[in-house]
Amino acid sequence: MDVPKIVTELPGPMSRRYVEESKRYEPNSMSEQVPIAWKKAEGAVVEDVDGNRYIDFTSGVLVTNIGHCRPEHVRAVQEQAALAMNTYDFATPQRVELAKKLVEITAPNLDKAIILSTGAEAVESAIKMARRYTRKYEVIAFHGAFHGRTYGSMSVGGKQGVKKHFGPMLPGILHAPFPYCYRCLWDKNPEDCGYHCLKYLDWLLETESTGDVAALVTESYQGGAGSIVPPGNFMKQLYDWCEKRGIIFILDEVQSSFGRTGNLFAYEHFGIQPNLLCLGKGIGSGVPISAVVGESRIMDALEPGSLSSTNGGNPLCCAAALTSIDILLRENLSDRAARYGDAMMARFENMKERFEPLGDVRGMGLAIGLELVKNKRSKAPDAEITKLLVDECWRRGLLLIAPIGFYGNVIRIAPPLSIEEELLCKGVEIIEDALMAVTEAS
Ligand SMILES: Cc1ncc(COP(=O)(O)O)c(C=O)c1O
Known part of the structure; x- marks a missing residue:
């Protein structure tokens, strides 16, 4: 496969033009990605407007799980576009069939679905449902969480950058620490800490809450905070904690669903059945759509x-x-994500042994995070080398999403789940070469 193929200097002249015009005509508020303009994408290959072809480890932003522009997918859009594109709340066979499909493929307690447009809207809607059902208003959420950029979703978010100077936020949100074990707040060990983060929730109820908790909302793994995977059976214990107290458990699987983590839904890994499940991104593999699947007693x-x-x-x-x-x-793309994810994790673990800046490697399926540090002992975050690594990969023909995490020092590895093995291996080799280059230069 003739990928990657770089045919111009980078960025090429056409990309430079569009990026400059973007700066002139669009606001700064979007995240800053490598300076290219995409022309087209197919499977796990992206071509920029100058004809440079890259291996895609972004899937947009963990969206195109089936691969970019699969012919069958494109045909479905084309055929429907010729029939009807907007019908407001009038029923259509497509909407009703999709709701039915979502009910069929999710946990048995989830028996209704509403189809929406964005991930943030799904989270907003789940909060509204929980509040209306319980007639209570408090919502427990986590430090580091990312649930979107509208007011409700931003308010349950726990990342400063997303919220800064937009306040005040929605009242009634109680934040608690998420188990970010690589940087544990209490310097504890997940193997024997007895999940201190859970004990903190009891403390939260005893102190800050007024006894009006409607719901708890959490991601299955924290994406924007740096691909932070909860340890052991933390999620099961968290779910049990909510169930015991009659707190609606809202699971935000906007990012982790539709095969991304190696199961169709991440909750399957945890042995839980959320009361409300928020879906987005991979549900449409590129079209703007989201959903909440939930219990009808609530909805x-x-x-x-x-x-x-x-x-x-x-x-x-x-x-x-x-x-x-x-x-x-x-x-069966979830199985593929599990298999390829395991193989990649092994490769990255091996790189961790050899490259000082690679501090932590974590992930579920094909949602992997690499955390970069100044050195392993201090764990001091190294945002500079992280950005350099993304640039080095780009110059070698591999596209990565711009760094994320609390400190901008985490790289996300998220190829389409349908990626060919050959491209996956080439992509990992590029990361290894780039890692060697930035380590030597540092
Ligand atoms: C876990 C999670 N929830 C919600 C959202 C918000 O989705 P959207 O950007 O479609 O509003 C995202 C987006 O990255 C996400 O990762």
């Missing part, structure tokens, strides 16, 4: 007209999502 507490939106459930996105889910299931 039906909302009156007609209290939750829907102009573009939510439009037939175009629903048709695309139905096809995308079909491909994902038919090709």
